[in-house]
Amino acid sequence: MDWGIKNRLSQIIKPETGHTVMLAVDHGYFLGPTTKLENARQTIDPLLPYADALMLTRGILRTSVDPEASVPVVLRVSGGTSIIGRDLANEEITTSMEEAVRLNAAAVALSIFVGTDYEHQTLTNLASLVDKGQEYGIPILAVTAVGKELGKRDFRFISLSCRIAAELGASFVKTYYCDDFEKVVESCPVPVVIAGGPKLETELDAMKLAHDAVQKGATGVDMGRNIWQSPHPIAMIKAIRAVVHESKPPEEALEVFNQNK
Ligand code: R5P
Secondary structure, X not given: OOHHHHHHHHHHXXXXXXXXXXXXXXXXXXXOOOOOOOOHHHHHHHHHHHOOEEEEOHHHHHHHOOOOOOOOEEEEOEEOOOOOOOOOOOOEEOOOHHHHHHOOOOEEEEEEOXXXXXXXXXXXXXXXXXXXXXXXXXXXXXXXXXXXXXXXXXXXXXXXXXXXXXXXXXXXXXEOOOOOHHHHHHOOOOOEEEEOOOOOOOHXXXXXXXXXXXXXXXXXXXXXXXXXXXXXXXXXXXHHHHHHHHOOOHHHHHHHHHHHO
C-alpha cells in the first residue's frame, strides 16, 4: 500500500488496537437537519475528544468544526439527492479530491447503490475516486447504501456490495450488520466498519450491535444516531469505545455508560 494511504488509514484505524470508533455526522447531506444534528457544532464539539475520526461533509466541516481540532476527517464526497427526491440513489461526486486535500482529509467517502438503476454510475464513480485517491495518497471509504427500495440488509446483498467495493479499490468499507456477518468480513479483503442505523430502543441494543460486529471481524463502527441521539452522548461514545477498543461485553459497556452519564 502507498505510504500516504497507509499513514492516513492508520490515523483512522488505530494501530494500537486495530480498531476504530468513527463518529458519523454526515446525515444532513440528504436528510437535512436530522434530530439532534440541527446545530451540528453543539452536537459534535463535546464528542470530538472521543472520536477516532469524524465523517462529515465539507459544509459542516467548515462551519461547525474548528480547524485546530486534531481529529482525522473522513470527508463525504458524494451526494446530490434528498430524502424527498425521486431517486435517492442518483448520487454523484460532489467534492473534488483537490478540495479534500485542502481540507486535510484523512479519507474520502462515497456511497454505492448496488442493485439500483444507479448501480453502474455509483460504482464507476467509486472506481474514478479510487484513481484520484491513488494520485494523492488518500484512502477511499465505500459506503454500501441500503434502503427499502434497495437490497435488504441480508448477507447476500451486503457481501455482494462490500466485495464489489473492495474489488474496485476501496481502502475500507462501511456497511450494515447482518446475519452471517463473519462471512461478509471473510469475503471482503479490506477492513469493514458498520453503521449504527436509526436509533435503537436502548443503549444496550447499540452496544450489542457494535459488540457482535466486532466479534465477527468488523474493524469498528462509523456510528451516528445511536451516539448523538442518546440523551447521554458522551457516556454512549465512551461505552462504544470500550466495546470496540477493549472488547468489553455489552453488559460491561453498559456499566461504563452508567458511570459516565
Ligand atoms: C450513511 O450513509 C450515513 O450518511 C451515515 O453516515 C451512516 O448511516 C452512519 O450513521 P448512523 O450510525 O446514524 O446510521
